[in-house]
Amino acid sequence: MSDVTLNINGITVRADYGATILTAAHDAGIYIPTLCHCPDVSSIGVCRLCLVRIESRRRPEPACRTIAEEGMVVVTDDPEIERLRRVILELILSDHDFNCLLCPKSGQCRLQELVNRIGFKEHRFNRLDRVAKDLPIDTSNPFFDFNPNKCVQCTICVRTCHEIVGNDAIDMAYRSYDIRVSTFADQPLNESACMSCGECMERCPVGALVPKKAEYPNREVKTTCPYCGVGCGLYLGVRGNTIVRARGDDESPVNKGNLCIRGRFGYNFVDSPDRLSLPLMRAYDEFTQPSSVVEVTEEGRPVTLPLVKREGKFVEINWDQAIKYVASSLAHYKGEEIAAVSSARCTNEENYLFQKFTRSVLKTNNIDHCARL
Amino acid sequence: MEKSISIQSLEDYKIGSVESLRLLRETIFADQQTTGKLVSVCCGSGCMSSGSEHVRDAFVRKIKDHELEDEITVKKTGCHGFCERGPIVVAGPEKIFYQHVTKEDVPEIISETLIENRVVERLLYEDPVTGQKCFHENDIPFYQKQRRIVLKNCGIIDPTSIEDYIKVDGFRALAKIISQMTPEGVIEEIKLSGLRGRGGAGFPAGIKWETARNAPGEEKYIICNGDEGDPGAFMDRSVMEGDPYSVLEGMMIAGYAVGASQGIIYVRAEYPLAVHHLSTAIARATDMRLLGHNIMGTGFNFEIKIVKGAGAFVCGEETALIASIEGKSGRPKPKPPFPAIQGLWGKPTIINNVETLANVSRIALNGGKWYSEIGTPTDKGTKIFSLVGKVRNVGLVEVEMGTTLREIIFDIGGGIPKGKRFKAVQTGGPSGGCIPEELLDLPVGYESLAKAGSIIGSGGMLVMDEDTCIVNIARYFLDFAQNESCGQCTPCRLGTKQMFKILQDITRGRGKPGDIEILLELSDAVKQASICGLGMTVPNPVISTIQYFRKEYEEHIHERRCQALVCRSLIFYRIKDYRCKACLKCLQACPVDAIIGAKWQVHEIDQSKCIKCGTCMEVCPKRFNAVECVTGLTEVLRDQSE
Numbered sequence A: 001m002s003d004v005t006l007n008i009n010g011i012t013v014r015a016d017y018g019a020t021i022l023t024a025a026h027d028a029g030i031y032i033p034t035l036c037h038c039p040d041v042s043s044i045g046v047c048r049l050c051l052v053r054i055e056s057r058r059r060p061e062p063a064c065r066t067i068a069e070e071g072m073v074v075v076t077d078d079p080e081i082e083r084l085r086r087v088i089l090e091l092i093l094s095d096h097d098f099n100c101l102l103c104p105k106s107g108q109c110r111l112q113e114l115v116n117r118i119g120f121k122e123h124r125f126n127r128l129d130r131v132a133k134d135l136p137i138d139t140s141n142p143f144f145d146f147n148p149n150k151c152v153q154c155t156i157c158v159r160t161c162h163e164i165v166g167n168d169a170i171d172m173a174y175r176s177y178d179i180r181v182s183t184f185a186d187q188p189l190n191e192s193a194c195m196s197c198g199e200c201m202e203r204c205p206v207g208a209l210v211p212k213k214a215e216y217p218n219r220e221v222k223t224t225c226p227y228c229g230v231g232c233g234l235y236l237g238v239r240g241n242t243i244v245r246a247r248g249d250d251e252s253p254v255n256k257g258n259l260c261i262r263g264r265f266g267y268n269f270v271d272s273p274d275r276l277s278l279p280l281m282r283a284y285d286e287f288t289q290p291s292s293v294v295e296v297t298e299e300g301r302p303v304t305l306p307l308v309k310r311e312g313k314f315v316e317i318n319w320d321q322a323i324k325y326v327a328s329s330l331a332h333y334k335g336e337e338i339a340a341v342s343s344a345r346c347t348n349e350e351n352y353l354f355q356k357f358t359r360s361v362l363k364t365n366n367i368d369h370c371a372r373l
Numbered sequence B: 001m002e003k004s005i006s007i008q009s010l011e012d013y014k015i016g017s018v019e020s021l022r023l024l025r026e027t028i029f030a031d032q033q034t035t036g037k038l039v040s041v042c043c044g045s046g047c048m049s050s051g052s053e054h055v056r057d058a059f060v061r062k063i064k065d066h067e068l069e070d071e072i073t074v075k076k077t078g079c080h081g082f083c084e085r086g087p088i089v090v091a092g093p094e095k096i097f098y099q100h101v102t103k104e105d106v107p108e109i110i111s112e113t114l115i116e117n118r119v120v121e122r123l124l125y126e127d128p129v130t131g132q133k134c135f136h137e138n139d140i141p142f143y144q145k146q147r148r149i150v151l152k153n154c155g156i157i158d159p160t161s162i163e164d165y166i167k168v169d170g171f172r173a174l175a176k177i178i179s180q181m182t183p184e185g186v187i188e189e190i191k192l193s194g195l196r197g198r199g200g201a202g203f204p205a206g207i208k209w210e211t212a213r214n215a216p217g218e219e220k221y222i223i224c225n226g227d228e229g230d231p232g233a234f235m236d237r238s239v240m241e242g243d244p245y246s247v248l249e250g251m252m253i254a255g256y257a258v259g260a261s262q263g264i265i266y267v268r269a270e271y272p273l274a275v276h277h278l279s280t281a282i283a284r285a286t287d288m289r290l291l292g293h294n295i296m297g298t299g300f301n302f303e304i305k306i307v308k309g310a311g312a313f314v315c316g317e318e319t320a321l322i323a324s325i326e327g328k329s330g331r332p333k334p335k336p337p338f339p340a341i342q343g344l345w346g347k348p349t350i351i352n353n354v355e356t357l358a359n360v361s362r363i364a365l366n367g368g369k370w371y372s373e374i375g376t377p378t379d380k381g382t383k384i385f386s387l388v389g390k391v392r393n394v395g396l397v398e399v400e401m402g403t404t405l406r407e408i409i410f411d412i413g414g415g416i417p418k419g420k421r422f423k424a425v426q427t428g429g430p431s432g433g434c435i436p437e438e439l440l441d442l443p444v445g446y447e448s449l450a451k452a453g454s455i456i457g458s459g460g461m462l463v464m465d466e467d468t469c470i471v472n473i474a475r476y477f478l479d480f481a482q483n484e485s486c487g488q489c490t491p492c493r494l495g496t497k498q499m500f501k502i503l504q505d506i507t508r509g510r511g512k513p514g515d516i517e518i519l520l521e522l523s524d525a526v527k528q529a530s531i532c533g534l535g536m537t538v539p540n541p542v543i544s545t546i547q548y549f550r551k552e553y554e555e556h557i558h559e560r561r562c563q564a565l566v567c568r569s570l571i572f573y574r575i576k577d578y579r580c581k582a583c584l585k586c587l588q589a590c591p592v593d594a595i596i597g598a599k600w601q602v603h604e605i606d607q608s609k610c611i612k613c614g615t616c617m618e619v620c621p622k623r624f625n626a627v628e629c630v631t632g633l634t635e636v637l638r639d640q641s642e
């Protein structure tokens, strides 16, 4: 649809029809502070930090959920608005355990950013009970913790679980000062309906939902999740030669930045000592020559090879040997005598190739897939 | 066409046309003309709690014992508004008004008033000013300055009887409208009347209806807001209990006007009698085909359901109320979209207050012009207030807009009891402000009260005398506000909490210089930045008390003084040694043994033990008058130096 033209801080700004004032302002390079806004989910306008003055409106309105209209005149930071923002920020801080030095979010925290932008000079208000009470941290989830003392009640996590994940594992419970993020019947996260996808944690603007292992990567590698056929795009964050985090690739058309529990947290197997790195073969076969040479990469790690089992034990062999062995074994049978089962951990493309191979080379329709179980 | 109805067939009578409603009304009239005497017992919640059901049972039993059933009818009515004087009984053809009736008084009322037509003097109301006994409701000053339009049937009809309602012109307005007027015509009439919402915000009802009428959509809803969460308010309860059919009729007219065929009454579950009377009314009206399909043969359909609310103050806010009906948690949503465009289940929805809707049938029957002539040029009609606090006559009063506060408090309310001085009146409940004595001649109206820093709101009116501490009142309202905030938006959740803490500190003797300024800054932020009407208004009690009683705040903060002697941390009791006769009375009465003394030894209070209960002052014989209650830093210092 057509654009609208509005005036923000004296600057003429064009915005898409239906865009919010916030989007229009950001596109024009004008900063408006936000806390409860997250572009991935709908805006509900509860933190009230993004209030702006709109000519002809009696009260300030939240930029994050006010639609830009043709001819609107908006001011984002008159002294009055700045004063309101400062009071709101001071109120949030009066209820916040801001021990930033010990907080895993420090450096990436929206609240810190707001303090820098809006300014915070003195504690004029009483410290509130939430901080004084030192509420227990929910550490039940194996991958992330929920620290209610840091929570700013922005409800981004709740909206994420509802709108993106569709799981509704958490909601805002109780009323007034007692309002808080809660699972059904206040159970610990690991006993609730939560699937540990971590989408909420990913979007929490402060240190309330944080990964248990919080190491910052020094580079990222773009790849595809190896876990299932969906093929979510992901970035593996690497520190040294170790994967320390995974995040969804926003640009991937498959998952648009979202991940499930396996993609986000299930990367530990890569460095597991139990991980198979060569093909294995049983040794009571006539095919007994295991490779004497194990190929090694530049970093000294074994090139992943199939293993063979000998005398009841598995013996390591290389891929060529393994494939040759499988091929020669298959040659004893034909057509309907063969059945093939493929894996959910293969990509769609691999699965396609496998069924193609089964149907046109092995000449059988006996092809199935473990996900059908 | 039918010409007459036998009264016996009333039970199964169905109203199929406008004509048959008229016929029924005439039949009921004729029948009740011929029946004998009537005694009405108030069975509103107020009188029930003072035992009116026993009174009613006693009447029924005694009348049966005397075999007078054919001559005397006992009727249950709704609230007269004067619950403080309950149980109330109106007896005989002369309609003698009896107050504080107990079941022991029943035989005398039967034999004297109902049989002999004489008055039982001792049960009459006595005007405390003139000492005159009042025979009828209208003789009582409490009623004289009232103008009862919404409450016209309350206390007169049996709220569970549809016949009673039809007799007092019930459903005539509806019949007229659905048979003769276009929906647009109805809206014009309501606009002409100048009726504004009585639920708090005072939005013009006609404009709201028009918006909903013009909003696209086949399905529309009418919601009656009977949540009434303001502490101390009970006007909507009385209307729902005492005249439920008026609420139904108002909703039906609204339905016809905006094109809705479904209505929902949202009542708080703490109002069981209102729920009972409303459901009886819905069932009876449905039986008679006054609700349902093709009403009076005009093709108009309307159904009404009741939804019981769990009684959170914030659920009275319209968007929270809708969320609550939809089964979600009762938290307000930012507007726009307004419910008139996108309300219940996303459909255009009218939400009107009980009192607003009860006005509608009166307007529809008498015309918008008639209504617009009541009140003042800017504020039309009447408003019900629940007058509570330090006034002689506590109760529900309905007055024309433009009546002054002085008239309400002193003429209707009878002034302040015990010869105390008036200090302030708080209007509009937790969302309203305190109005001081200088402004007592203010006429009540939406704009006039707003200018004074308060609101009409839903009609709470709390009168305070000189013994009321204004800071403590502000603390009380903020305590309510911080507990009732839904908690979703930051300024309201944390701002009210902080304000409450500061006020609590001030009343506990821990006020700091600068507290007043912080309170004002927070008030402003909460008002401006909150999402819903709760946050926008709950600072009002603080702002207005600081505006009019700043000195009292300053005394609390700087001098540790509470002139009303209410804030316990700021007062202490002491015994004037030159007056103490060492009588041991206080010493024995003190619950914590804080008094040191003995026979022949002047008593003294150990301040470290004293819990400030005031018992010693009460028991000290008046002629000695040796115990005093003092406040203020200077007093403390003086006491310590002594």
Ligand SMILES: Cc1cc2nc3c(=O)[nH]c(=O)nc-3n(C[C@H](O)[C@H](O)[C@H](O)COP(=O)(O)O)c2cc1C
Pocket (backbone or CB within 6 Å): B196, B197, B198, B199, B200, B201, B202, B203, B205, B225, B226, B227, B228, B229, B230, B313, B314, B315, B316, B317, B318, B319, B351, B352, B353, B354, B356, B357, B458, B532, B533, B534
């Ligand atoms: C916190 C809050 C509580 C409210 N409580 C009530 C209530 O108990 N009853 C009511 O009729 N309106 C209440 N309202 C006003 C409603 O939101 C709404 O304006 C009203 O029901 C509309 O009806 P009216 O136009 O007839 O007044 C409340 C508003 C707020 C902000």
Ligand code: SF4
Pocket (backbone or CB within 6 Å): A096, A097, A098, A099, A100, A101, A103, A104, A105, A106, A107, A109, A110, A111, A112, A150, A206, A207, A208
């Ligand atoms: S959440 Fe942010 S502001 Fe709070 S302690 Fe952590 S880093 Fe600091």
Ligand code: SF4
Pocket (backbone or CB within 6 Å): A160, A161, A165, A167, A168, A169, A170, A193, A194, A195, A196, A197, A198, A199, A200, A201
């Ligand atoms: S981890 Fe996923 S499922 Fe669990 S609460 Fe967060 S978003 Fe919901």
Ligand code: SF4
Pocket (backbone or CB within 6 Å): A150, A151, A152, A153, A154, A155, A156, A157, A158, A181, A200, A203, A204, A205, A206, A208, A209
């Ligand atoms: S946990 Fe984080 S995302 Fe959720 S409400 Fe609290 S601050 Fe917001």
Ligand code: SF4
Pocket (backbone or CB within 6 Å): B314, B331, B332, B484, B485, B486, B487, B488, B489, B490, B492, B493, B530, B531, B532, B533, B534, B535, B536
């Ligand atoms: S102003 Fe208060 S009650 Fe209203 S939405 Fe905000 S927190 Fe809830």
Ligand code: SF4
Pocket (backbone or CB within 6 Å): B573, B589, B590, B591, B592, B593, B594, B595, B605, B609, B610, B611, B612, B613, B614, B615, B616, B617
């Ligand atoms: S005020 Fe109460 S506690 Fe204190 S001395 Fe008097 S009786 Fe005892």
Ligand code: FES
Pocket (backbone or CB within 6 Å): A033, A034, A035, A036, A037, A044, A045, A046, A047, A048, A049, A050, A051, A062, A063, A064, A065
């Ligand atoms: S970012 Fe707009 S209200 Fe929170």
Ligand code: FES
Pocket (backbone or CB within 6 Å): B042, B043, B044, B045, B046, B047, B048, B078, B079, B080, B081, B082, B083, B084, B086, B087, B088
């Ligand atoms: S309930 Fe009887 S007068 Fe109010």
